[in-house]
Amino acid sequence: MKTFSQTRQFKEMPPCLRQSMAVAVVERCDGTPDDITKDDRNRSGFVRSIRHIFPDRWDNYETKTSMDRINEMRNRVMRHLFVIAAMVAIVSVFAACNQNENESDDTEDHVVSVETSEATIGDLVVEKTLYGQVQPAATTPVMVPNSGEITELNVANGDTVEENASLLTIKTAAGSRNIRASTAGNIAQLDAEEGDRVSGSDPVMVISNVDPMIITASVTTDIRQLLEKGTTYTVTIGEQDYDAELTERSAMPGDKGLYPIKATINPNPDDAETVLTGMTATMHIPEKRVSDAIIVPTESVVTGRGDPFVYVVENSKAVKTDVVIRETKSKKTAVKGVIQDGDHVVVNGLLTLSDGASVNVVKERDDS
The missing domain is CATH 2.40.30 (Elongation Factor Tu (Ef-tu); domain 3)
Known part of the structure; x- marks a missing residue:
């Protein structure tokens, strides 16, 4: 019985197609021409076809034993495993070195720039505020005796005048009349100009006693x-x-x-x-009034993280120091605790600070 490779259809195929058929046959046999031994060739017509397709390669491997193939495969797998293990070890060493270097750099180079202010001892006064309006102590209206026309005006709003100073001249039916200041003060509420007619019933201006x-x-x-x-x-x-x-x-x-x-x-x-x-x-x-208290800027007191505290700078380190708030106003706070008069507390740069952090004081503020 002819195998497929001995048939006329197979021989008339183009070489590239016959090669593809051979690869397909090999894959069906779960191996390559090199892996098929003498004992495997009688399994099916596929094996016999391969022998006719690759007669020269088949003869070279006929004498290989199964143990030889097993040893060769084991050695090949071991070599691959060794290479993979070596690569993993090298990558792990490099990663660990880089991590240690980064941690060392962070520890050595992380210095926080801060601004500080000096704690002082004194009294803190809490105040109420109320709003009022500035007014003159007294106001004196300037009147004219009769209605008439202003022929001369000697002052303007805001002018300061002395008592008996000439303010204006008015022409009435009875003749011209000079109007003088009855008191010293500032001119206000003057709306008339030269040439205007004014009435004797309304003030021409007001003199304010300021x-x-x-x-x-x-x-x-x-x-x-x-x-x-x-x-x-x-x-x-x-x-x-x-x-x-x-x-x-x-x-x-x-x-x-x-x-x-x-x-x-x-x-x-x-x-x-x-x-x-x-x-x-x-x-x-x-x-x-809170007397004899340690006064610090209100912005230096950290709240909302448990007990209130401040950071005191000692030997270029931020030392977390707990305090008790006695009284607070907008800019200053009275506290008590181990903090002392003259200590330098951090007022700017608090968000990135922790206890014992290295600091660089870039500015010393005067909040007294």
Whole structure:
């Protein structure tokens, strides 16, 4: 019986197709021509076909024993396993070295740049604030005796005049009349110009007495209890602070249930242009005082992570120091604990700090 490789159809196939058929046959036999021994060739017609297709290669391997093939395969597998194990070991060593170097660099090079401020000992005063309006101590209206035309105007709003100074000249049916100041002060509420007609029933202008100036405000019952008549309080007008003496503290509330108060200030003549009628004044009223306390900037106190603490810089290290908050205001906090007067606490750079971290102080702030 002819095998397929001996048939006319196989011999008439192109060489490339016959080669492909041979590969397919070999794969069906679970091996390569080199792996097929003398004992395997009688398994099927596939084996006999291979012998006819590869007669020269078949004869070279006829004498190979099964043990030889097993040893050769085992040696080949062992060599592959050894190469793979060696590669894994080398990669592991390099990874460990790189990790150690990175950890060493992080430990040695991680220095946090911070800003510090000095802790001081003193009193912390907690204040209430109230808002009032600057007004002149007195206002004097300037009137004309009869209706007429202004023929001469000698002042303008904001001018400072002395008593008996000439303010304007008015022409009436009875003749011209010169109007003079009855008191010293500042000119205000002047709306007329030369050539205008004015009435004798309305003031032409007002002279404001600005020495002293009055601050008026209305306060609640709680704030009224903090105020004492004759006491001097700090008042801020614009960006300037002034001493204001409380001169009135009404015992009767107004229409809105608030109590009217008045305080007087005596601004310098140089402040005549900065302290004007109608400006807002902020009065600072002490509410509570903490005496002989360690004062630190409020931003240096870390809260929300358990007990409050600060970082004190010692020998270029950040030392976590627990504190007890006695009182806090917007910019300063009174604390107690092992922190001492003169210690330098971190105020900027807190987010990346930990206890014992190396620090570099780039700025020493003066928050006193």
